[in-house]
Amino acid sequence: MAVMRLITMRFMKTSIQKSLFLFLALAFMLFSLACSDLGSTASQTFTVDNLVMGKTYELGQQLNIQAKSEYTKGEVIGFTTSVKGEDKIRLSRLIALPGDVVVINSGKVRVNGELLEDLAGTAYRYKVIGNEPLEELLKGRSFTTGLNHFYGTSLTNAEAAELKADERVKMLSKDVLVRAKKDTRIWQTRKDARWNKDNWGPYTMAKEEFFVLSDDRSTAFDSRFLGPISSERIVGAVVSKDD
Numbered sequence: 188m189a190v191m192r193l194i195t196m197r198f199m200k201t202s203i204q205k206s207l208f209l210f211l212a213l214a215f216m217l218f219s220l221a222c223s224d225l226g227s228t229a230s231q232t233f234t235v236d237n238l239v240m241g242k243t244y245e246l247g248q249q250l251n252i253q254a255k256s257e258y259t260k261g262e263v264i265g266f267t268t269s270v271k272g273e274d275k276i277r278l279s280r281l282i283a284l285p286g287d288v289v290v291i292n293s294g295k296v297r298v299n300g301e302l303l304e305d306l307a308g309t310a311y312r313y314k315v316i317g318n319e320p321l322e323e324l325l326k327g328r329s330f331t332t333g334l335n336h337f338y339g340t341s342l343t344n345a346e347a348a349e350l351k352a353d354e355r356v357k358m359l360s361k362d363v364l365v366r367a368k369k370d371t372r373i374w375q376t377r378k379d380a381r382w383n384k385d386n387w388g389p390y391t392m393a394k395e396e397f398f399v400l401s402d403d404r405s406t407a408f409d410s411r412f413l414g415p416i417s418s419e420r421i422v423g424a425v426v427s428k429d430d
Contacts, residue, residue, distance in 0.1 A: 230254070230423065233265060233276060238329070239409070240278055241402035242343050243308030250278075254423040260284065260298075264399065265422040268413060276422055279399035279409045289398050290389035291411070294363045296400065303400075310341040312362040312405035317355055324355055341405050362405075372407060374414035387411050397421070 230253040235244045240263065244250065252265045258281055265276045283289045283298050290296075294311065296303040315321065317336035330340035339362065342350065351359045363385050364370070370383035376390065384404065392398060396415035401408060410416060 230426070233278070233425075235278070237406075237408075238341075239401040239403055239406040240280075241308045241310035241341065242346075243306070243402045244278075250425050251427045252276075252423040253426045258284075258397070258421065258424060263425040264397075265425070266399065266416050266420045267422060268408070268420070277408050278425070279401050281397055281424075282400050283392055283398035285392050285394050285396055287398070288389055288391045289387070289410075291385060291387040292366070294361065294385040294404065298398075305344060306402065307345070308343065308402045310343050310403040310405070311347075313340055313342045313347055313350075314338075314358070314360050314362050315340060315350065315356060316358040318357045319355055321355060324350070324353060341403050372412055374410070374412055382411075384411055390415075395419075 230251050233250045233252050235246055235248045235250065238246065243263070258264060260281055260283070262281050263278055264281050265278055267274050268277050269275075282296070282303060287298050288300075289298055315325075315330075315338040317324075317338070320336055321338055322332075325338060325340060328340050330338050332338055336357075347359060350356055364383045366381055366383070366386035368383055369381040373382045373384070373387065375382045375387075382388070384407075390398075392415055395418045397418065398410045399416055400410065
């Protein structure tokens with residue numbers, strides 16, 4: 188009888204130990220999954236400190252950037268790039284995924300042969316000649332000046348149409364480079380390629396390569412200048428903004 192009682196006690200002790208072990212293992216598994224999910228959806232706040240996204244965002248605007256397992260075309264993403272030896276986060280719009288073919292001719296962007304449509308905030312560099320000084324008309328914009336009331340500035344399509352209708356403006360046209368004009372700042376795969384901001388590619392995205400393009404086409408912080416962005420450099424996508 189005493190032997191049976193001893194066996195029963197040992198069996199119960201072993202069962203309790205096994206149950207405790209299984210409970211701890213399950214708890215650890217759930218904790219690991221929770222941490223993994225938290226990491227994949229981690230978000231951070233980003234303050235807009237330049238105008239590479241054209242009129243899409245304003246200087247000083249607060250944006251929420253969230254890491255994702257997959258990214259889709261059209262999203263604005265944050266990615267890391269080296270500026271004067273220091274890593275900084277830049278914003279740009281994702282327009283091509285691995286396997287996509289990107290080509291730019293005379294400022295017109297095509298992905299897999301399909302023309303990329305302009306958005307409301309898409310801006311281009313324009314040449315503006317006035318019948319008179321236009322500093323007052325261009326007040327609030329970033330612009331360069333030249334002789335004989337010549338100016339250079341970035342405008343959306345709507346802004347360009349409004350400016351062109353003003354009687355003080357003599358001439359307004361997009362500042363588009365020809366393919367023959369090579370820009371040494373441009374990322375390119377061949378030394379003999381004559382690529383520039385308005386003429387780029389064709390180039391096929393390799394595995395884990397993404398092409399990003401600034402909403403302000405006159406800026407130099409996108410894949411035309413930096414090359415395709417690797418997945419490791421993507422911080423996340425803009426999911427919300429604080430006005």
